[in-house]
Amino acid sequence: MTTDIDLLLTTATVEIAAANGSASPRIEILAYSGDVMTVPSFGPLVVDLRDIDLPAEVPLLADHENSIRAIVGQGTPTVRDGKLFVTGTANVTTDAAKQVVGLAKSGHRFQASIGATPLESRRIAAGESVFVNGRTIKATSPFLLVTKSRLREVTICALGCDAATSVSIAAKKELTMTTATTTTTDHNDILAAERERVSGIEAAFEGLELLTLQARASELKSEAICTGWTLDQLQPKLLKLQRDDVQLAQIRASRPRGPMIGGARQDAAGSADHLAAALMVRAGFESAAEKAFGEQVLEQSRRLHAQSLPDLCRAALQIDGRDCPNARDAMIRAALSTGSMPVALGTAANKTLIVSYQTAPASWRSFAAVKPAANFKPQTGIRPTFAGDLEQLGNGGEIKHGTFAEETYSWSVSTYAKMFSISRVDIVNDDVSAFSELIPALGRAAMRTLNGLVATTLLANAGSFFASGHKNYFSGASTNLQASSLATAITMLRQMKNAAGDVLDLQPSALVVPPELEQTAKALVTSATLQRYVASNTDNAPMGNPLVNVAQVVVEPRLSDSDYSGNSATGWYLFSDPLNAGIVVGFLDGNETPTLEQFGLDSDPSSLAYSFRVYHDFGVALADFRAAIKSKGAA
Numbered sequence: 001m002t003t004d005i006d007l008l009l010t011t012a013t014v015e016i017a018a019a020n021g022s023a024s025p026r027i028e029i030l031a032y033s034g035d036v037m038t039v040p041s042f043g044p045l046v047v048d049l050r051d052i053d054l055p056a057e058v059p060l061l062a063d064h065e066n067s068i069r070a071i072v073g074q075g076t077p078t079v080r081d082g083k084l085f086v087t088g089t090a091n092v093t094t095d096a097a098k099q100v101v102g103l104a105k106s107g108h109r110f111q112a113s114i115g116a117t118p119l120e121s122r123r124i125a126a127g128e129s130v131f132v133n134g135r136t137i138k139a140t141s142p143f144l145l146v147t148k149s150r151l152r153e154v155t156i157c158a159l160g161c162d163a164a165t166s167v168s169i170a171a172k173k174e175l176t177m178t179t180a181t182t183t184t185t186d187h188n189d190i191l192a193a194e195r196e197r198v199s200g201i202e203a204a205f206e207g208l209e210l211l212t213l214q215a216r217a218s219e220l221k222s223e224a225i226c227t228g229w230t231l232d233q234l235q236p237k238l239l240k241l242q243r244d245d246v247q248l249a250q251i252r253a254s255r256p257r258g259p260m261i262g263g264a265r266q267d268a269a270g271s272a273d274h275l276a277a278a279l280m281v282r283a284g285f286e287s288a289a290e291k292a293f294g295e296q297v298l299e300q301s302r303r304l305h306a307q308s309l310p311d312l313c314r315a316a317l318q319i320d321g322r323d324c325p326n327a328r329d330a331m332i333r334a335a336l337s338t339g340s341m342p343v344a345l346g347t348a349a350n351k352t353l354i355v356s357y358q359t360a361p362a363s364w365r366s367f368a369a370v371k372p373a374a375n376f377k378p379q380t381g382i383r384p385t386f387a388g389d390l391e392q393l394g395n396g397g398e399i400k401h402g403t404f405a406e407e408t409y410s411w412s413v414s415t416y417a418k419m420f421s422i423s424r425v426d427i428v429n430d431d432v433s434a435f436s437e438l439i440p441a442l443g444r445a446a447m448r449t450l451n452g453l454v455a456t457t458l459l460a461n462a463g464s465f466f467a468s469g470h471k472n473y474f475s476g477a478s479t480n481l482q483a484s485s486l487a488t489a490i491t492m493l494r495q496m497k498n499a500a501g502d503v504l505d506l507q508p509s510a511l512v513v514p515p516e517l518e519q520t521a522k523a524l525v526t527s528a529t530l531q532r533y534v535a536s537n538t539d540n541a542p543m544g545n546p547l548v549n550v551a552q553v554v555v556e557p558r559l560s561d562s563d564y565s566g567n568s569a570t571g572w573y574l575f576s577d578p579l580n581a582g583i584v585v586g587f588l589d590g591n592e593t594p595t596l597e598q599f600g601l602d603s604d605p606s607s608l609a610y611s612f613r614v615y616h617d618f619g620v621a622l623a624d625f626r627a628a629i630k631s632k633g634a635a
Contacts, residue, residue, distance in 0.1 A: 024089040025101055027060065027075060031114050031154050032084040034133030035218060036143055044143035046124075047116065048132050049079045050294070053150040060088060061155045062096040072097045072156055082134030084114065086154050100156055113155040120148035122350065122595055129343045131272040135218055136343065200231050204238060213245045271319065273297050275312055275344035278304035280352060283435035288355040308430040316341035332427055336601050336610055345422070349439050349612055350596045356443025357593055364454040366554045367510040367575035368583045369623065372590030373413045376617075383407045383624040384581050385498045407499065411621030413588050416449050418442060421609035424601070439612075446594045446616045450585070455558035457620040458573070458583060459566035465622040466630040471496065475632035481517050481572050486524055486547060489574040489629040496626045504626060506580060511551040512573040514560035517633075521553045521572070570633030582627035588617030 038044050060072040075088020090097045124130055124145050129138040132145065205221050220241060224234050273293050278301045280289035290298045304315060310328060313335035317324045320339040325331045335341040373379050420442065422434045466473040471492060479485045489508075496504050513521045527545050551574065560569040575582050594616040601610055 024073075024092065027073060027086070027088050027090055029075065029086040029088075029112055029154060030083060031077070031086050031112055033218075034082040034084075034135065035221075036137065044141065045146060046130075046132055046137060046143060047084075047114075047146045047149055049082060049084055050133075050292075051120075051148045052079065052084070052116065053119075053148075054079070055151060057088075058086060058151055059153045060086070060090070061153050062100065069094065070096050072100055075154065077151055077154075082132075084151075111156070115152040115155065116146075116149040117152055118146045118149050118590075120354075120593060121146045121589075121591060122593075123597075125597055128346065128598070129272075129338070131340075131343050131347070136216075136272065136340075197230065201229070201234060204231065204234060208238070208242070210242070210245045213241060216244075217241060272316070272340040272343035272347065274301035274304060275316055275319070275340060276347040276351070277301040278307065278312065279344060279348040279432070279435055281305045282432050283348070283352060283439075285352055285355065285435075288351060292351050309427045309432065310430065312344075313341055313427070316344065328428065329424070332424065333601060336427075342598065342600065342610075345610065346596070346598045346612075348435060349598070352435055352439045353443045353446075353596050353614060354593050356440035357446050358443075360444040360447035362447055362451065363512070363554050363556045364451065364583075364585060365578075366552055367512060367573075367578055367628075368454065368585045368620075369578050369581040370592065371411075371584050371586045373411075373586045373588050373617075373619070376413060376415075376588070378410050378412045379586065381409050381411060381581070381584065381621075381623060383409060383626070384579070385496075385504050385624055385626045409621060409623045411584060411586055411619055411623070413586050413617050413619035415615050415617050416446070417613060417615035418445070419611060419613040421611040423609040427610075442614050443594065446614065449616070450618055450620075451556075452558060452564075453618070453620045454583065454585065455556055455561075455564055457622060459559065459564055459568075461566065462622060465625050466628075467625075470625040472625050472628060473630050473632075475635065477635045479631045480570060480633045481513065481520050481524070481631070483524060483547060485631055485633075486511070486550075486574070489631060490547075490550065492629050493574060493576060498626065506576040506627065508551040508574055509577045510554045510573075510575040512554045512556055512559075512575060514569055514571070515555055515557050516560055516569040517572055518553070518555045521555075525550055525553060568633065572631050572633055574629045574631075576627045580627035581623040582625075584621055584623045586619045586621075591617070 032047060032049070034046075034049060036044050036046055054077045056076070057074050058077050059074055062070045062072055071091060071094050073088050073090040075086040077084060077086045079085075090101055092098055092101060122145050124139045124143050126139050126142050129136055130145060131137075201221065201224050205217060208217060210217055220237060224237075274297060277289045277293045277298050280286070280292075281298070281301075282305055286298070293301075304312065307315070310332060313332050314324055316335045316339060317331070322334065322339065325334055336345075371379075371381070420434065420438055425431075426434065464470075468474070474488065474492070479488075493506050493508055496506050498504055511521050511525060524545075524547055526548065528548055529545055558564050558567075559571065560567050594614050597613050597615075599611040599613075601608060
């Protein structure tokens with residue numbers, strides 16, 4: 001297991017067949033089947049392969065070991081039909097590759113694991129359905145949906161849980177798989193029993209002949225494997241799946257093709273993604289819909305864009321192969337009870353929320369460090385500048401310990417939330433303002449809330465963070481923002497030392513000012529030359545601006561807002577690089593975007609509405625006083 005906390009590891013059963021005498025055996029890997037995985041430290045999760053960043057070549061390693069000796073080979077990753085494949089070759093000059101190929105020749109059964117960095121994710125509640133990787137996945141228990149990630153590596157290792165995947169090394173024939181040889185008989189027996197259980201489940205599904213419910217079968221197989229079902233526990237569920245498949249096939253066969261929409265019969269779009277794309281386009285988020293679902297889905301859903309919400313409910317029932325009641329109220333309730341329409345509403349709402357949040361102004365990103373929090377408890381951080389320089393070792397080779405007992409800061413995250421609803425009346429009246437106005441407003445409000453907390457924390461100056469004793473604060477009539485005072489702040493930052501007296505080599509990065517100083521700040525750091533007046537022609541001083549591009553100008557209107565305690569129209573700040581953590585913004589589990597959850601019509605007996613709640617877990621704290629300088633800008 002890698003120690004990189006950003007690395008998400010998903011594992012799966014692997015079959016390897018080796019080629020005799022091949023200098024560079026070809027490796028074919030189904031690295032991820034697109035279903036629910038149970039991953040250590042993350043729990044159940046699904047990686048959305050529509051937005052995974054794939055490198056041109058990905059390293060194939062042994063046991064996630066980040067070293068040259070662990071290299072097995074390299075391969076090209078691709079996504080096809082909602083699954084992740086890797087095609088490559090083994091480099092038999094390394095010990096790891098020789099061992100893998102040798103064990104494969106002897107019939108050894110391996111597993112594969114992908115290493116990916118999660119960039120965006122959201123929690124899927126129990127009972128919620130999402131359309132991902134070409135199938136609808138209903139959460140029997142909560143799981144994490146990784147909506148955006150970056151593939152780092154693929155590993156061949158000893159144990160995994162996604163039996164739908166496979167790996168082979170090109171050969172003249174397939175080899176019979178055997179259990180791994182281990183140092184203890186008990187462990188070997190456990191592995192053998194587990195493999196027998198998984199093989200039995202796979203065999204049971206291979207014998208199924210389904211007409212309509214293939215996606216549900218894939219979901220059921222993943223659940224059976226990852227939750228430890230026996231064949232006896234699985235059998236009743238398989239029988240029910242077959243009965244449901246027969247009934248649904250009969251219902252579809254008895255109906256005319258296509259839903260009645262606007263008085264004309266049309267072929268229905270094929271999934272909840274088409275409905276979600278249509279909702280987003282109607283709300284004015286066409287470019288976001290195209291980015292989220294792709295040009296093909298957007299084009300296929302185009303005929304739904306002009307349809308009313310009741311008509312979309314009717315289309316959702318058709319997509320699900322369910323009876324469509326004649327009465328409008330009953331039809332709407334049926335569509336919102338389960339299936340494609342709730343998934344479409346949730347998907348459209350979430351993507352609209354996220355794009356509105358991410359495009360909202362966020363001045364703090366230019367000067368604040370971002371950190372993940374594991375929980376809501378107070379977190380203790382270490383100031384990045386605490387350490388002294390490295391010291392040359394003596395003959396004895398003794399390494400001295402660094403100390404940071406007084407070089408820590410505390411921070412924590414809290415939850416900020418709001419609810420909203422789409423009533424039955426809104427749907428009947430075809431009111432899409434929730435998607436065009438309310439949800440975008442909540443996304444922007446979430447960012448404004450965070451912006452406000454950053455400004456509040458900065459102005460509060462807790463613990464005299466900015467103080468002359470810290471050598472990061474200066475005041476006086478000449479400290480108003482001008483060339484000389486900015487030069488003073490730059491000098492103070494460059495001369496900053498740690499507790500051991502070592503110069504920290506800090507560089508100016510962001511000049512943070514209230515709106516009243518925006519013009520002055522931009523004139524100081526963007527003008528190529530300075531206008532000078534001399535009474536005689538004997539002054540040959542240069543005309544260039546020594547401060548040009550010395551820092552990025554960042555305008556934060558809350559710094560001078562009278563609603564914020566400590567506000568000032570003259571004060572300004574000079575921050576070094578955000579990694580130096582002058583101020584930190586923390587997010588629970590590293591989730592930098594708000595979370596949206598949905599509730600059906602029957603969730604609240606007092607309200608006949610389809611409800612959503614938006615919440616965001618974050619916190620802000622001043623961290624390393626050496627990383628920033630403040631000027632009062634006045635006496």
